[in-house]
Amino acid sequence: MMSERALEVPRPSDTSVDSQKAPEEVITVQHLTKRYGDFIAVNDVSFSVREKEIFGIIGPNGAGKTTTVECVSGVRVPDSGSISVYGLSPQEDRNSMREFVGVQLQETALPPRLKVGEAVNLFASFYPHPLNPDELLESLGIKQIEDSIFRKLSGGQKQRLSIALALVGRPKIAILDELTTGLDPEARRETWDLIEGIRRRGTTVILVTHFMDEAERLCDRLALINHGTLAVLDTPEAIAATAGGTRVRFVPSRQVDDDTLLAIPGVTKVERKERYVTVIGNGDLALSVMSSLAKVGVSVSELEAKKGSLDDAFVELTKDGRSKVYGGAQQ
Amino acid sequence: MTSDNGESGSTNRRGPFSELLSVESKLALRAPYGLGLGIVFPTVLLVVFGLIGNAVPGNVTNTGFTILDLYIPIIMVIGFFGVAISALPIPLVRDRESGWLRRVSTTPVGPSRVLAAQLVLNLAFALVGIVIVLLGSVLVFGATLSVGVYFVFSTILALAEIFSLGLVVAAIAPSQTAQNAISGALFFLMLFLSGLWYPAAEASGPLQTIMYYSPGGAAVNAMLGSVFGTAPPLAAVATMVVYAVIFAAVATRYFRWE
Numbered sequence: 001m002m003s004e005r006a007l008e009v010p011r012p013s014d015t016s017v018d019s020q021k022a023p024e025e026v027i028t029v030q031h032l033t034k035r036y037g038d039f040i041a042v043n044d045v046s047f048s049v050r051e052k053e054i055f056g057i058i059g060p061n062g063a064g065k066t067t068t069v070e071c072v073s074g075v076r077v078p079d080s081g082s083i084s085v086y087g088l089s090p091q092e093d094r095n096s097m098r099e100f101v102g103v104q105l106q107e108t109a110l111p112p113r114l115k116v117g118e119a120v121n122l123f124a125s126f127y128p129h130p131l132n133p134d135e136l137l138e139s140l141g142i143k144q145i146e147d148s149i150f151r152k153l154s155g156g157q158k159q160r161l162s163i164a165l166a167l168v169g170r171p172k173i174a175i176l177d178e179l180t181t182g183l184d185p186e187a188r189r190e191t192w193d194l195i196e197g198i199r200r201r202g203t204t205v206i207l208v209t210h211f212m213d214e215a216e217r218l219c220d221r222l223a224l225i226n227h228g229t230l231a232v233l234d235t236p237e238a239i240a241a242t243a244g245g246t247r248v249r250f251v252p253s254r255q256v257d258d259d260t261l262l263a264i265p266g267v268t269k270v271e272r273k274e275r276y277v278t279v280i281g282n283g284d285l286a287l288s289v290m291s292s293l294a295k296v297g298v299s300v301s302e303l304e305a306k307k308g309s310l311d312d313a314f315v316e317l318t319k320d321g322r323s324k325v326y327g328g329a330q331q
Numbered sequence: 332m333t334s335d336n337g338e339s340g341s342t343n344r345r346g347p348f349s350e351l352l353s354v355e356s357k358l359a360l361r362a363p364y365g366l367g368l369g370i371v372f373p374t375v376l377l378v379v380f381g382l383i384g385n386a387v388p389g390n391v392t393n394t395g396f397t398i399l400d401l402y403i404p405i406i407m408v409i410g411f412f413g414v415a416i417s418a419l420p421i422p423l424v425r426d427r428e429s430g431w432l433r434r435v436s437t438t439p440v441g442p443s444r445v446l447a448a449q450l451v452l453n454l455a456f457a458l459v460g461i462v463i464v465l466l467g468s469v470l471v472f473g474a475t476l477s478v479g480v481y482f483v484f485s486t487i488l489a490l491a492e493i494f495s496l497g498l499v500v501a502a503i504a505p506s507q508t509a510q511n512a513i514s515g516a517l518f519f520l521m522l523f524l525s526g527l528w529y530p531a532a533e534a535s536g537p538l539q540t541i542m543y544y545s546p547g548g549a550a551v552n553a554m555l556g557s558v559f560g561t562a563p564p565l566a567a568v569a570t571m572v573v574y575a576v577i578f579a580a581v582a583t584r585y586f587r588w589e
Contacts (some may be wrong), residue, residue: 073437075433075436098437098439101437103434103437105434108429108430109429109430110429110431110434111425111431112425118354121350125346125351126347126438127439149361169439
């Protein structure tokens with residue numbers, strides 16, 4: 001019970017618990033652009049994050065995900081565009097913003113001999129209304145290692161500690177960057193549960209990831225960033241359905257050429273393997289394939305329809321010269 | 332009503348800086364470079380030169396000082412260098428390289444407090460070293476010192492100059508490996524110029540000039556008179572001021588939090 005309370009976060013006073021009300025947008029990013037020398041890391045990206053949602057930012061390595069959230073958290077200064085977080089500017093109001101935005105940066109190490117308990121107590125002292133460090137450690141399952149020094153921790157323990165540091169100040173917004181990279185599958189699943197727990201307690205979460213299963217499982221909405229631009233912003237299901245498409249595999253009663261198949265409404269692509277033909281596209285593909293082919297006197301057998309996954313959508317939306325860097329997403 | 336749930340009690344809560352200082356102190360004792368270089372090393376040197384001084388009493392080479400007298404400021408200044416250019420940059424460069432300073436910069440406190448805590452802590456090591464050398468040389472080895480306002484003045488200048496040099500090392504070292512190499516080479520050079528092997532007061536000609544106008548030699552020169560209650564030479568004071576200003580400017584210009 002204590003541990004449940006430990007992660008409780010005060011709700012901002014201007015939002016009631018009225019679930020019918022349209023969700024409030026607490027972070028607005030407009031036309032964000034950031035260059036490093038000649039390289040444009042983020043190019044005219046706009047999106048909004050709603051209160052208490054888990055907002056995912058996905059994309060290939062080097063796409064600009066981390067730069068985007070670092071501009072939101074105030075670690076970096078954008079070259080142009082505007083960012084508003086609860087009405088504040090991360091750059092101009094950095095001091096007041098730091099009190100309610102908890103950040104977990106990619107690849108941050110603590111001083112090697114700092115103990116878990118010391119780190120969390122130290123960060124608690126930085127904030128005006130921190131959570132109780134002991135209860136927080138308890139609820140994250142790392143209370144028993146509070147006397148261990150950072151250097152001796154496992155990857156999963158380090159991530160839990162990193163989450164603890166991001167949450168101890170009772171943030172309204174938690175920005176988590178590549179949280180589960182380098183974790184074993186079990187630790188990843190446990191981390192997912194923790195993130196869902198954070199949201200249940202009223203914190204808005206921005207999650208940067210390159211794992212599609214993670215994005216699919218956790219995120220309410222996803223922004224896919226590729227080459228520094230926003231490729232798509234929607235729910236994981238909608239992205240999978242739209243960009244991932246539908247795959248229909250069948251065996252035609254006689255040879256059908258590609259042109260005939262591509263003329264079928266909704267079909268965008270044809271693949272052949274042995275006697276199987278697979279058409280990829282959108283809409284009620286199985287039905288239109290059967291009816292269109294029936295018109296030209298072809299019957300189909302062994303028909304199998306499969307909805308595209310977020311993985312398929314990701315490959316589709318990022319396929320270009322850089323899509324080969326798509327590394328960790330195939331699980 | 333529920334807003335205080337799970338919050339640590341307001342009693343026993345320390346402010347961010349005292350919490351930071353306490354954590355940095357614990358860390359400094361777990362990897363005791365500052366303790367070793369600022370306190371243990373000067374103590375060992377004091378014992379060595381105290382014993383030599385007792386074995387070879389009287390004035391040396393017309394300087395008017397005993398061997399221990401000559402070495403009292405040298406030992407102190409070497410302690411300052413050990414703390415400032417070896418111990419102080421270690422956590423700063425490490426925590427910058429690991430992203431820890433950047434992580435702290437996302438909290439309401441900010442990384443400048445980490446730097447401040449490190450300075451306070453390492454100055455404390457240097458001060459303990461000073462007290463040990465002063466008390467040890469007088470009480471154990473019978474030196475006749477006259478520590479007063481001149482000594483305080485020279486010591487503050489020496490600390491300002493040498494700690495600024497330490498911050499230059501922390502500012503320009505791109506990695507922990509580089510910092511190790513820079514600190515090691517610089518420390519060795521400063522040991523020599525401060526007169527550990529050959530006190531500047533005993534040297535002559537160009538070598539003495541070089542030593543007197545080095546950061547360490549100037550500090551030793553100023554403090555040597557000061558521990559006996561005489562005013563430090565103006566040249567030594569001016570040299571320290573110039574170095575302090577240059578080092579502070581360079582450190583400020585090049586120091587990075589990430």
